[in-house]
Amino acid sequence: MHDSPGLMPPAVSGRPTRIVVDLDHLALNLRNIRAHVGVPVMAIVKANAYGHGLVPVARHLQAQGVEQLGVAFVEEGIALRQAGVTTPILVLGGIFGPQVAQYIAHDLEITVSSLDKLRQAEAAAQAMGRKAIVHLKIDTGMERIGVHSYSSAAFIEAAVASSWCTVKGVYSHLACSDDPASPMTLQQVERFHEACAHFERIGAPMPLRHLANSGGVLHFPETWLDMVRPGIVLYGVLPDPASKRTIDVRPAMSLASQVVYFKVVRAGHTVSYGATWTADHDTRVVTVPIGYGDGFPRSLSSRGEVLIRGHRYPIVGRVCMDQFMVDIGGDSAWNEDEVVLVGKQGDEAISAEEVARLAGTIPYEILVGLNDRIPREYRGGDTGR
Template sequence: MLSWEPDLRTASIQREVPREPLCERAWVEVDLSALAYNIRQLKSLLAPKTALMAVVKADAYGHGAVTVAETVLQHGATWLGVATIPEGIALREAGIEAPILVLGATYSPEQIRAIAHWQLQATLGSPKQALVFSETLSDMSQPQPLPVHIKLDTGMSRLGTPWQQAIAFVQLVERLPHLKIASIYSHLATADSPDPTIMRLQQERFEAAIAQLQATGIALPRLHLANSAATLTDANLHYDLVRVGLAMYGLYPAPHLQTVVDLKPALQVKARVTQVKTIQPGTGVSYSHKFVADREMTIAVVGIGYADGVPRNLSNQLTGLIRGRRVRQLGAVTMDQLMVDVTDIPHLEAGEVVTLLGQDGRDRITADDWATTLGTISWEILCGFKHRLPRVAVGQS
């Protein structure tokens, strides 16, 4: 048995809204109909020849990788992208047969054997890595060559061989036994910027490498360059495949891309009120008393905290929605709980639902709202919700 065993608990999602006690405290809702809608919207931007890879790494950006993958594959995605081998194994264990590209670095014989065993596809970023792959596969009874994807560094300065060395790298991999080049790709560093200068430079470098390969008579495999931002920016960046992450989950990589296509956020974070109490003027709330009441107030304790993924740095800046009305969070966010001002919400009882992210009535709080307050990006917010929060599927896929 290989040692690469998936943790299916972190890659699964409840199929229906569970009853008490599973959701007595806090949970993440994932709208499968929104995911399906987003995939159809993104597919409408692509030429028929261009495939869509759904990037489901980091447990599908916190949405639940298995169910997200099943949903998007039903609605037009044909490839899946993961960061690690265990992420790919979890999808295979769930019965998913679509091609899965491991976008992260893999280089040890144990990793290579796992990739081959689970029929995953690897990214090759250096000649040394390619040699280790070929040598390891030579020791295995591998009936078919392993599909590998050549990564060129055109300016991200992360994984990949420098684009100027594309010919030598591709020729080496072509000569090695047990390997078959499935694609050549690169990654854009600034596709979400309104200034396209660096993105265009990277595209020019990618095109130059491809032209050099063609001039030597190398038959080109599948080509891909675009992430979500590039997919929304320019059809000339689409090539044979686009790798879509954030946009698939209903968020825009940058404000200037919001008019390109309509997307629906798929994730909501909800928690229940666990206690309601009245406090008097001068009463401190939470650790360090960073909030002190200046009047008589009704406050509600809510069963979610920073151990669930609500950043402590949002303390005294966070808002929530109860009965469609916005309420202010008070004091320090604690590990498992936080407090909100519900003075203006009459007859509130324990068990009522507070929406921390998502829509309630006409009001909505987004991951972008949190990210702006924290000076970070929405990707980090989505990936921060911990797995003690059940993932609950809503909507029809």
């Protein structure tokens, strides 16, 4: 069986394993999120656009007219500017003093999360003779970065009075919005409004207020305010098993490989490292060339499933660094047959949410863990495919 030609050609890169990103689904998700919330969108493209590819995704979102992009680190913002992306970009992470000049030089908006960080931004801007565009980070319960909402008055006053910083936005981050039943989100909304009220008390114009992450977009209209910041839901994946599909979003990513080897494993023989799985009868096993070295979780050992010829089959034995094995029982499979790890094949589908559940983690980790060893292909949009 293993010498038969396959059903599909190998990927352009030559590697049989590939990620396919559907840009039309990405555009659809953006449209439906916009229609749902009725306010501008800051599309979050950090962590290689949740594994979908930083530059191609950002370029496509810019072509869709997205109002703002959000990244985690200054390096991500610089990469986008060097790729010709001109959409406003906010760096969401905490700033590191020596890097502040790079934000300003590349027209990146700065998260200012303390009075000290404000002074660093002011000093860099003054030295360059160019104003810094900043968003003030208010901590309403995440306890990560940001000035506590209950002690933010002096911070807000200093930012408004700054000669070298222009306050474009003020924001916070929701800790529990993925669960629509959590009471914490509305507590955070209240704390955020209390902090923002200080702009009115001192007669300052209200900056752009943004609070909603994916969970907020899905579940809490109270968080939509002046702009929303969808992350994982923009890519068509729900953030948590408790999340509700209140918007029609479709997965933008599929992950597939191909069969590279076929064998019969006799009853009593074991498969893979540690001999953790034993065949209880003669069975057919195929090998798939992707492993934890690509970011495919080792925790799926003897737990995960794949699709071959429209049927589900179990991963058996430990996932290796570069390969894993699949038990197809008495069925047939040929070398180069498509193997779907995330996505649809025939009438069957495996979602990122399902993979995360079986791996004992969250969908975010599945998506962002898929590294650059895996080539990415883009379909739809302006690719002409």
